[in-house]
Amino acid sequence: MYKRFDTIIIGAGIIGTSIARELSRYNGSILLLEKGRDVAVGATRANSGIVHGGYAAKWGTRKGELAAIGNRMYQQLSEELGFPYTRIGSYVLAFNDDEEMILNQLYENGLKNGVISLDICTKKEILVKEPLLNPLTTAGLYCGETGIVSPYEAAIAFAENSVQNGVVLKLNHEVLRIEKASESYRVFAGNQIFTGSVVINAAGLYTDRISEMVGLTDFRIRPRKGEYLLLKRGAAKGLNSVIFQTPTQKGKGILVSPTTWGNLLIGPNAEDTTDRADSENNYSALKSILEQAKLSMPSLTLSSLIRFFTGVRPASDKDDFIIEESALSGFIQAAGIESPGLTSAPAIAERVRNIMLAKGYVERKKNSFQKSRNPITKPGPLKPFLAVKDLVELPPGNPDRLVCRCEQVTEAIITDALNRGILIDSLDAVKRRTRAGMGACQGKFCGPRVKELIRWKNSLKDDEIEEPSAKNQELLKELRKL
Template structure:
């Protein structure tokens, strides 16, 4: 019997798990995927928003501002990567200037610090590569960038080190309320828990419906992105937004935490929650729209594209509620700024659990610190692709990832079951060659670690092995 079962190992579930690991509780986290952070948590902008975009008095506004201020301390403890680089919202005409003034006033109501309205000339002085058409901007000093999947990995590693059980490939099929506990049926069996936290992201409405709460509805809103090489990162020092629309914060241009340049996302409501495909027409639209802000980027430097689905609900605000069914906390429609707000959401959930009767006693063995996997290399680093020392043996030349870093990521308490899982932890495969050189070397190390054949090692998930892809290719030829 668990005290708390968290459904969903994204950024919200991972923050809750880590926060609850401060207490003497029996906790498990369930996720249907092969790794943590496989939903929207890995496929988003990685922006830590300031908090001026959301309507005052909403949960979004309250928790975004609180969560933003928690990132620096979390990064000191968990070393996932965070930089406060500031953000700008650009205007191009008188109507959008009025929108900037409204956002400025809204941010002040929400308690956002470091807000400033500037004219176009000052904007170009600060960011020399923005468009000559810019007439003004709203600056927010407290915005930043992070590596979202590394954040989730760090949170969950620390939670597991502090006693939380992580159960991957456990898709929830049934949730039944008994007198003093829930019976949770998954694809791997059945377990019991006194409290359940529904942090299932795009599938949170499905989990709620299993418990009889059928009035929640999630509509996936897909956002596609373009990632450019580090050679383009001189074009933006801060996050550069356009004036937001009814569908979201619009097309942005931003440096990533690791120094690439990223464009996107668009916003399109789709039917399939699992559809994270990209298409050439949309990517062309993203590039054209991004040029309105920063015209000078070179699309020949594009490395890859990706997409993520934001869980937009039919409710006016986020739902973080424990009142409708005793001992079940539903988190419904946690879309943007969910990444930013997630640490504060976790604190709110802990309070709701206490109010529901869960006794919290401090865990005397709680350890807040988690060592980084990625180690910065000094200028005199002597790594080679043939070195016998794992600390100097380069597996990924583009990102300077060593064998020692990859072996380290295997020994962190979380299952590492695919080539992409290694990529998310170490950046092996994220450089200019996109894994052409290091992919086979990572696969060989994984095969040795998992005692499997190399052709059976998945690229992404358990259905993406070389053998499975070869089989599908053969079937298409029949």
């Protein structure tokens, strides 16, 4: 027995989920297949979280065009779907004449891409707005359109709203084989066979492997890893915008940025890898990231470091986004979506929708589409611990009980996250939705409490709930001395 859908989307990262949400405006059944146990577990989970202004990607490329369009869509989307996003602006710093020339090139390129609020600033202007920056800077490119977003919260919001609008999401469903039939595709995933008239390949780092399943070999993914340092909430105090250095051949260089929750993010480096699941971190690479970041902000230290992590960019040998119907009718690529893919995601979704409309794969909008989603309740600003201490001791079942001390997350918030139509069976899924486990102790205190709630509310057994793999505490201690 085959389960039939009009459209099957493979991969529930920011690209797959934003496409699913966009297509859920139209009549037709949609299946979203994801191999992970949650959405947004690939590149969407570990990146800089910057909604780029759109000045950096070369004019005339899809990246250049779609980043600027995607950027303009974020404000409305964050209001409709309730995910954290703020336009805080950015500077690209120059430290010599050659770098100033690059600023000018970025400025010209940005104008061609349609970016509006660009300005070349003097050192004095920069330091008035950002007194923590290196006084040796000579000039900077300001972009008022740059924003910060919580990337996985955005993808979770797209996914939840898609499900609300009838999309069937199947987690733990790795696509292992695809067969082309005369008018449709048979997709083998999770011991089931699904058929779809249209297949959309949004499998990130694995888009080339999915393509090979139907005999398409016209591009290869060239994974490139990037490592980060994350400092605790509050550490971004005094920094008001995203700080980049002038880009090199390898990418945008090391940035220093506040996150939407007030942490400070430092990174990423860029290193080609053959391992698409590479999550390794090492002392010398992370130390070098800090040293490079100090060029922007000399006072940086890692005393409030809470974690380090790695993301892998799904770059392709085409050096641009691949968004097209392939040589096979009904097989659509959304592949090679490296940076600025997060920024461009809503525009990529519209581009895919336009292909679908032009080909008649979707036609009429449905009246029942709900554009808004109730956001998951969020913890408020942190209070002094003594003011909330008693709430930690409340008994289980009390909605006011503080489950997570560091981020002050209540049982009510966790219950809300567990009751939203996507089965949650990992501590990480709760962490990314509620912030329980995001604080200084990284889940040591709240982990068992969160696990208990998942088990209780979702009727799961202990061994059905995934716990996070332990981070290298020795490395963390060593880094904190820097």
